[in-house]
Amino acid sequence: MPKKVIEIHGLTKIYTMGEVEVRALAGVDLLVDEGEFLAVMGPSGSGKSTLMNILGCLDRPTAGTYLLDGVDVSKLNRDERAVIRNAKIGFVFQSFNLLSRTSAAENVELPLIYGDLGWSRQKRRKAAMEALRRVGLQGREHSHSSQLSGGQQQRVAIARALVTEPAMLLADEPTGNLDSRTSEEIMGIFQSLNEGGKTVVLITHEPDIAQHARRVVTVRDGLIQHDEKVQQRRVDTRGIAPPVPPVAAEATP
């Protein structure tokens, strides 16, 4: 029995807009094993974004339970959720969301600064360098975001997500701002990280991109409509080194 990374039961989210109640999630159940590569699909308005916010511990469900890596995170307050995000989730966003005028290595170091790890500057820097190497960015560690291409920026973001060795990578439309060739490259990185044992949850509305995952769930009207294995998986490892094992250093205390 593989360990469960995500265990969701009866997840409900209701937004109150004045008098009107909007039911964004209407009782979602979802189980994700360690080492899975899951794509969440769905049109806009389907509740996909709400699910992503709750999965990412950015928001709390109105009802239902959410166990992330065995921890019930559905009742945590702001600061507790910040700690969980730091330790257990690696975010990759559509618009990269790197700090401007900050070098790649410094961007990657940032989660380590906020984590209560007590690491020395040297140790943080070493971990950041290692994470950048894993996404194939050695040699660009000191480049600022503005000096990097979109694909390279997204690689920095992936390195930043990796550096704390989180329980899962949560990628929200990671290829939305990239051309198709670069998109393939980025998906290749996710695939190779997944080969190395990382759990990856990918939020996307593009079927092509979702085909890189091993399992696809489709959300519609606040419920999971389909949950199926990917039959013809697209594998893309163009320009990527063979799967890299995780860093030897233990990132989590």
Place this chain on the structure above:
Amino acid sequence: MKSSLLRISNITFVGLRAIARNKMRSFLTALGIIIGVGCVIAVVAIGNGATKSVEATINSLGTNYIMLFPGAATSSGARMFTGNSTLTADDADAIKAECPAVAYVAPTVRATAQIVAGELNWGTSIQGVSVDYPLIRSWNVSDGTFFTDQDVKSASKVCVLGTTVADNLFPDGQAVGQIVRIKNVPFKVDGVLEKKGGNMMGQDQDDTVIAPYTTVMKRLSGKTKIDMLQISAVSADQVQEAMNEIDGVLRQRHRIPPKGDPDFQMRSQEEIAQAQTQQTGILRMLLLCIAGISLLVGGIGIMNIMLVSVTERTREIGIRMAIGAKGRHVLLQFLFEAVTLAIVGGALGIAAGIGASLAVKYFLQWPIVVTPTSVALSFGVAAFVGIFFGYYPARKAAKLDPIDALRYE
């Protein structure tokens, strides 16, 4: 503990970098504080210098100095000095003869006139005094001699010039022995006084002519009464006793009962100094209020820019929160930024204030005194302003919702 210190240092660094990125804006933001602190430092330095100098001037009167004016001290009813002096030269003689605690008495009368020497002329004040005057003021002649008691008794037409007058009337420096005309009366110049310099009330003490009071009364002012007595007690600790004795003698001579309002008033050097200190104290409070207001305005400037900065960096705040920054991390980051702005502004302000004080000293020859207290105080106030006005924007940043912040364009 170690890790939280480490984190604080990291967050400080983050804040500092934001300042370095927006150099011009950071400088303009800090400018309010720079000006505020600079004003405080300069005002206090100049104020302290003025106080010191006034103190020095008053102390130069000597600690046993007493002034005696005609007229009533402000008292119940509306009795004020009407201009009719009741003091006479005989009062002065009586005080000197009958008061053992009194060392010297100089009756003083004042006049102003245009003084002519050859083709040059100079308008100044003329003080008629007795031979005790240089002893009371410890002010000697640097050239020639002071006039004698005989000159006073016979109302001789002799005088002693202050250096300013001597320089203006006799540019070649040969004043002693020359004749000057005051209101067409020829006076022989017996001597020139030592240079005393200006006092802090802006008066040039050397711009004066000293003559026997008898001569001034008779030849120049036509007054029969004395304007003021300048008195010296035997020693500093006998000042009060001397004042009591003088009070007794004058009441007797002017037939004023012990409980009645006297027709004269006395001021010791100590009282003059106190009054003066009070005056400069009020002035300084006023200036410090102005400086305080400019610091307040500076603080509002910091708050304003910090609010703009928080809005501008909403997305950055969202990113930081998404990857694990707690509310207080964000709060500290922005608070450190504001405090750093204020402290750097404060440091620059101190430098600017000292610079301005030195410029004032150099160009206006005003004395200045920069005290470590004022430097420490304004630095502390600057830091406080940073915390006070930085807190609100920082809290606003810390309370942002990460989802909204990430979506912010």
